[in-house]
Amino acid sequence: MKRLIIDGDPGIRKDAIIDYDGEEVHCFSVTRNGDWHGPERVQLWCIVGSEDEHDDFMRRNFIPHHLEVDRVEAEAVDVIKAKGELAV
Numbered sequence: 001m002k003r004l005i006i007d008g009d010p011g012i013r014k015d016a017i018i019d020y021d022g023e024e025v026h027c028f029s030v031t032r033n034g035d036w037h038g039p040e041r042v043q044l045w046c047i048v049g050s051e052d053e054h055d056d057f058m059r060r061n062f063i064p065h066h067l068e069v070d071r072v073e074a075e076a077v078d079v080i081k082a083k084g085e086l087a088v
Contacts, residue, residue: 001028001049001057003067008074009042015084018048020077021070025049028057 004020009032012018016027025048034042047057047067056062 001047001053001062001067003064003069004046004048005069005071006044006046006074006077007039007041007071009044010074010077010079011082012044012046012077012079013083015081016079017081018077018079020072024080026051026054028054 004025004027006012010018012027012030014027014030016030018025018027027046027048029047031045032042033045047064049057
């Protein structure tokens with residue numbers, strides 16, 4: 001499980017499945033930053049991981065401030081599934 005900062009908006013929401021750096025990951029959480037104040041482009045701060053780690057995420061069996069952080073451009077992300085069934 002890691003935190004992924006995406007510069008720009010590739011059109012994903014919670015429960016999305018994306019591919020970056022040749023790795024397919026599930027987005028457990030997506031926080032949108034920069035709509036009103038902040039950088040020129042919107043940033044999406046996501047907690048991503050494998051499907052096996054979803055149970056650990058739901059039980060909060062991790063320390064958010066100690067997650068490894070990766071940063072990518074929105075253009076480098078391939079969207080496999082844009083959002084979960086209940087996402088608006």
